[in-house]
Amino acid sequence: MTFRRAGIAVALLTFFIYAALIASLTTFLSFDTVASLFSSARTLHAIKTSVFAATLVVFIAGLVALPAGFALSRHDFVGKRVVDTMLELPLFVSPAALGAMLLIFFSTSAGIWIQDNLQQFVFTVYGIILAQFVAVLGVSVRLCKAAFDEVPTRYDDMARSLGAGSFTAFHTVVLPNARRGLFAAAILTWAKAMGEFGATITVAGTIAMRTETLPISIYMRLASADIEGAVGAIALLIVVSLTVLYLSRFISAR
Amino acid sequence: MKNLSLTLQSGMCHVIVGTTGSGKTLLLETIAGLRRQESGRISFGERDISHLEPELRDVSYLPQDLCLFPNMRVRENICYGLRLRGISIQEAESRLQPLAIELDIAHLLDRHIAHLSGGERHRTALARAIISDSPLILLDEPFASLNLGLKRKLWHYLKDLQTKRKWTLLLVTHDLEEAQLLGDDLSLIANGELVDSGPKSEVFCYPETVSAACILGAENFLPAEFSGRSDGFCYFYSPALEAKIAVSQNYPTLTGDNSEKSCFKLGIRASDIAICGPDSATAIKGCIIDNIFRKGKTATLVLRCPQKNFSLLAEVPLADIAAHVPGDSVCIHIAPGTAMALIQS
Numbered sequence: 001m002t003f004r005r006a007g008i009a010v011a012l013l014t015f016f017i018y019a020a021l022i023a024s025l026t027t028f029l030s031f032d033t034v035a036s037l038f039s040s041a042r043t044l045h046a047i048k049t050s051v052f053a054a055t056l057v058v059f060i061a062g063l064v065a066l067p068a069g070f071a072l073s074r075h076d077f078v079g080k081r082v083v084d085t086m087l088e089l090p091l092f093v094s095p096a097a098l099g100a101m102l103l104i105f106f107s108t109s110a111g112i113w114i115q116d117n118l119q120q121f122v123f124t125v126y127g128i129i130l131a132q133f134v135a136v137l138g139v140s141v142r143l144c145k146a147a148f149d150e151v152p153t154r155y156d157d158m159a160r161s162l163g164a165g166s167f168t169a170f171h172t173v174v175l176p177n178a179r180r181g182l183f184a185a186a187i188l189t190w191a192k193a194m195g196e197f198g199a200t201i202t203v204a205g206t207i208a209m210r211t212e213t214l215p216i217s218i219y220m221r222l223a224s225a226d227i228e229g230a231v232g233a234i235a236l237l238i239v240v241s242l243t244v245l246y247l248s249r250f251i252s253a254r
Numbered sequence: 255m256k257n258l259s260l261t262l263q264s265g266m267c268h269v270i271v272g273t274t275g276s277g278k279t280l281l282l283e284t285i286a287g288l289r290r291q292e293s294g295r296i297s298f299g300e301r302d303i304s305h306l307e308p309e310l311r312d313v314s315y316l317p318q319d320l321c322l323f324p325n326m327r328v329r330e331n332i333c334y335g336l337r338l339r340g341i342s343i344q345e346a347e348s349r350l351q352p353l354a355i356e357l358d359i360a361h362l363l364d365r366h367i368a369h370l371s372g373g374e375r376h377r378t379a380l381a382r383a384i385i386s387d388s389p390l391i392l393l394d395e396p397f398a399s400l401n402l403g404l405k406r407k408l409w410h411y412l413k414d415l416q417t418k419r420k421w422t423l424l425l426v427t428h429d430l431e432e433a434q435l436l437g438d439d440l441s442l443i444a445n446g447e448l449v450d451s452g453p454k455s456e457v458f459c460y461p462e463t464v465s466a467a468c469i470l471g472a473e474n475f476l477p478a479e480f481s482g483r484s485d486g487f488c489y490f491y492s493p494a495l496e497a498k499i500a501v502s503q504n505y506p507t508l509t510g511d512n513s514e515k516s517c518f519k520l521g522i523r524a525s526d527i528a529i530c531g532p533d534s535a536t537a538i539k540g541c542i543i544d545n546i547f548r549k550g551k552t553a554t555l556v557l558r559c560p561q562k563n564f565s566l567l568a569e570v571p572l573a574d575i576a577a578h579v580p581g582d583s584v585c586i587h588i589a590p591g592t593a594m595a596l597i598q599s
Contacts, residue, residue: 158321162335176325
């Protein structure tokens with residue numbers, strides 16, 4: 001077997017591992033379950049909440065990750081290495097711990113003031129968005145930095161020597177040339193936000209028709225021994241996410 | 255880079271020739287503002303631009319790696335600088351069309367950069383550097399990867415435009431033919447230091463140091479002792495050749511008072527060495543042919559000098575060595591006044 005064929009075989013194997021897990025869902029999945037899920041206002045609300053929150057989080061995280069990733073990629077500044085290391089915090093701290101840290105923050109005087117005067121986060125939809133934002137931000141910045149690293153700094157230099165200011169060089173040359181990497185970053189951020197559970201449930205709780213995302217819905221159904229309902233929600237999460245991700249890649253490739 | 259002082263004359267083409275890694279590109283990038291100098295001053299007339307941002311310097315730069323933007327088509331790449339200066343599309347197009355025709359890229363204007371060949375990329379980058387008529391244009395080996403025919407055509411085109419539009423060009427090259435054709439002034443750089451600088455004819459014909467002659471392609475350097483002056487020549491005795499070599503007494507390194515006491519090396523171009531008969535008055539005898547490399551109408555000879563640990567390169571017409579093979583002993587002739595008296599440092 002050639003090295004090429006072995007590589008392709010392993011790539012297919014990873015697909016089949018996940019495909020087998022998806023296929024096993026059919027043991028508990030019936031047409032009636034799916035039909036009842038789609039007619040359930042609670043499930044539709046969970047889908048809407050999940051998609052809305054994940055999409056919004058991509059944009060909010062992007063607002064921070066684009067300039068931060070660009071600065072980390074292009075400039076040297078005091079504390080750069082510390083900032084870079086901190087981006088891994090959401091990866092090594094478990095999501096539940098991250099949510100707990102958010103809850104603890106809202107118990108401090110600054111957190112209480114924010115909740116009283118600006119916005120209530122704990123046990124609200126805003127809590128979902130905040131928890132997901134905090135959970136994905138590190139990865140998002142890291143992915144944006146990687147996308148900008150792919151664009152040689154010579155392009156910035158060249159644009160500037162032709163008369164572009166640093167911001168013009170950024171948006172006319174660097175940003176368009178980093179677009180593939182940034183698009184991939186957005187997709188991964190969205191997928192991570194869609195599947196976020198630990199931080200979300202800790203901050204936003206499990207209030208049906210209010211703070212119930214699809215992963216929370218799966219947990220709530222499992223907790224109440226509703227296996228068929230849980231399987232249906234898992235299937236929905238997979239279908240919605242795979243469809244969005246595949247379509248995005250398809251559009252991006254064109 | 256250290257101790258480097260360079261003055262460019264407005265409307266002239268100044269060429270920098272130097273060895274690889276000598277700091278030529280670094281110099282251009284510093285002038286363009288892409289690198290900060292630790293000390294020193296760069297000025298445009300009275301205006302100090304040392305600490306200005308690159309976009310405020312009004313300097314066009316063509317880097318060696320071209321740096322064309324892959325997200326833009328050829329037209330957008332070339333007109334990028336014009337667009338930033340607020341020049342209208344019609345005006346940009348009226349400048350672009352004749353330039354594109356002359357550089358033979360008119361048919362490529364709507365192509366993406368990824369679909370261009372190496373030569374086409376070079377011409378696009380050249381067009382981008384010269385279209386905006388900047389007061390100073392920096393060109394880093396602009397013709398390096400072009401074939402000789404196209405290169406010669408573009409040299410003439412660029413020289414013509416430079417003369418007509420009175421552009422101030424600072425051009426870095428390895429190609430001596432390019433330097434001779436395009437340059438008005440010439441600077442030689444080695445190891446981050448300026449070795450020689452001045453009008454092209456002076457620097458080319460009368461290099462003063464071994465490094466300068468080396469950069470200008472002189473092949474042979476022989477230790478020599480001053481032995482006297484007569485008939486407008488200074489004579490140097492070369493122990494390697496066991497012969498006297500005549501250098502013009504107007505050679506710049508020989509005009510000072512201490513010239514006779516200075517330590518010299520003689521620089522001799524391979525093309526200034528000829529094969530002659532043993533009866534010639536200036537014949538240097540006893541050179542052995544070590545090797546012959548034939549190329550077209552000429553041949554390069556590797557000659558072992560009478561003093562065996564020295565060898566010389568000579569470039570002679572093929573007909574002159576038709577009857578010779580390696581191992582033969584030949585007489586050589588170095589025309590009086592063609593050798594260079596070089597200071598060793």
